[in-house]
Amino acid sequence: MKIVIIGSGAVGLGLAAFLIKDKNDVYLFAKGSTKHALESEGFRVDGIFGEFKYQSNDFKIIENYEDIESDTDYILITTKTLANREISENLCKIKDKIKNTKLVVIQNGWGNSETYLTCFNEENVFTSRIITGFYRKSKNDIEITVHADSMALGNIFKKELSNSLSDLANSLNNGGFDAKISEDVDKHLWAKMLYNCALNPLGAILNVEYGKLAENEYSKNIMNKIIEEIYSVMDAIKMSTFWEKDDYIKLFYEKLIPTTYSHKSSMLQDLTNKRPTEIDSLNGIVVNLAKEYKKSVPFNEFVVDIIKSKEKLF
Numbered sequence: 001m002k003i004v005i006i007g008s009g010a011v012g013l014g015l016a017a018f019l020i021k022d023k024n025d026v027y028l029f030a031k032g033s034t035k036h037a038l039e040s041e042g043f044r045v046d047g048i049f050g051e052f053k054y055q056s057n058d059f060k061i062i063e064n065y066e067d068i069e070s071d072t073d074y075i076l077i078t079t080k081t082l083a084n085r086e087i088s089e090n091l092c093k094i095k096d097k098i099k100n101t102k103l104v105v106i107q108n109g110w111g112n113s114e115t116y117l118t119c120f121n122e123e124n125v126f127t128s129r130i131i132t133g134f135y136r137k138s139k140n141d142i143e144i145t146v147h148a149d150s151m152a153l154g155n156i157f158k159k160e161l162s163n164s165l166s167d168l169a170n171s172l173n174n175g176g177f178d179a180k181i182s183e184d185v186d187k188h189l190w191a192k193m194l195y196n197c198a199l200n201p202l203g204a205i206l207n208v209e210y211g212k213l214a215e216n217e218y219s220k221n222i223m224n225k226i227i228e229e230i231y232s233v234m235d236a237i238k239m240s241t242f243w244e245k246d247d248y249i250k251l252f253y254e255k256l257i258p259t260t261y262s263h264k265s266s267m268l269q270d271l272t273n274k275r276p277t278e279i280d281s282l283n284g285i286v287v288n289l290a291k292e293y294k295k296s297v298p299f300n301e302f303v304v305d306i307i308k309s310k311e312k313l314f
Contacts, residue, residue: 001167002072003027004062006087007079008034010134011106013142015076016059017045017052018175026059027068035061037139047135047144049176065090072101074168081107081281084115092119102165104128104153108200108266109281110193113156122157126165129188131195133263146260150178154185190241194230194248195256197283198223201303203265204277205310211261214253222299224249226283229297233286236293267307274314279307 001024005012008030020026030038037043042055062068068075075098077087084107091098103120105113106128113127133146153169154162162183172179182188199210202219206212213219231245243251267277283300290297 001025001074001171002069003074003076003168004029004068004072005076005078007077007083008038009078009080010136010142011130012076012078013043013136013140014045014132014134014144015078015106015172015177016043017054017142018049018172018177020054020058021052021175022171024171027062027072028059029063030061031063034139035063041140043140043142045142045144047142048147049144065094068094068098068101070097070100072098074102074104076104076106078106080276081109081112081278082276084112088115088118091116095119099124102126102168104165104168106130107281108192108196108278110189110285112281117157122155123161125157126153126155126162127185127189128153129182129185129192131192133260135269146263148256148259150180152180152182152185152188154182154188156186156189159183184242186239187241190230190234190239191243191248193282193286194227194241195252197230197286197300197303198226198252199257200265200267201277201279201283201307202226204267204271205303205306207268208264209261210257210263210265214257222303223252225299226303227252229290229295229300230286232295233289233293233297236295237289271307271310276311277307279304283307 003019003024004027005016006029008028016026038061039056045052102124103116104126113125116125129152131148135143135145137143153165162181166181169179169181202213203210270277283304286297286300287304
């Protein structure tokens, strides 16, 4: 398959490693210092799935949307959510050229895939839930630190089309990364919203690993309140996940946090590097939906305000 990855950061290079191993033609969208590092040194991925090392002749680099070829099977979007509007506008300029290409949005949060519906049909826009820790040690050196569940791939708009991603899922599996097709990818996304909204901002604010948050009665209380508020919003918008609230909280503390005990928040990494965070796609979405449906979510509002305050200090 011919696969373009827009976002040559931790997640993009991490997934590229498995797809290249399965003999796909992988095109990495990269510019500036990242492009230079990839061209001169290739890239390396190590961690819990083993070590992968690729030279520049094992993949191709593109830096312009016009260079995406018409026979591209997939475009994987692995950037931060802040880039979605710009990416959508640029892909829109070549929409006739890539009309048969499947777009797969692989990001944190809720509402990201909808950005691409301004130019592309629901049949061509797919979503993925990934709950794996990718850490970028340098421009071209990635470590996979934790892995809590299989990557879930599907279509939240037309669930019956989810199986059309089976070749991508099979290729990831063949390359060594477990992936599955799910017609309930929306439920997977809300499960990750619960996980991310409770842990990501609080881990950034307190500058601790996820496991430490569960050992502190005060941070544990905040996380419980965040989760309770999200369930209230899900009820209001007629969305659901795989567990009732109490069952999820039990799973959260007994399985999910222990599995990712040593993981540090991506928001913490962003704030440390003086980059904007994805708070608007996580707790910010919860706050906006709560306002629309007249729900009270003070704990989600609080962490949004704190993260936004820290961003203003750059």
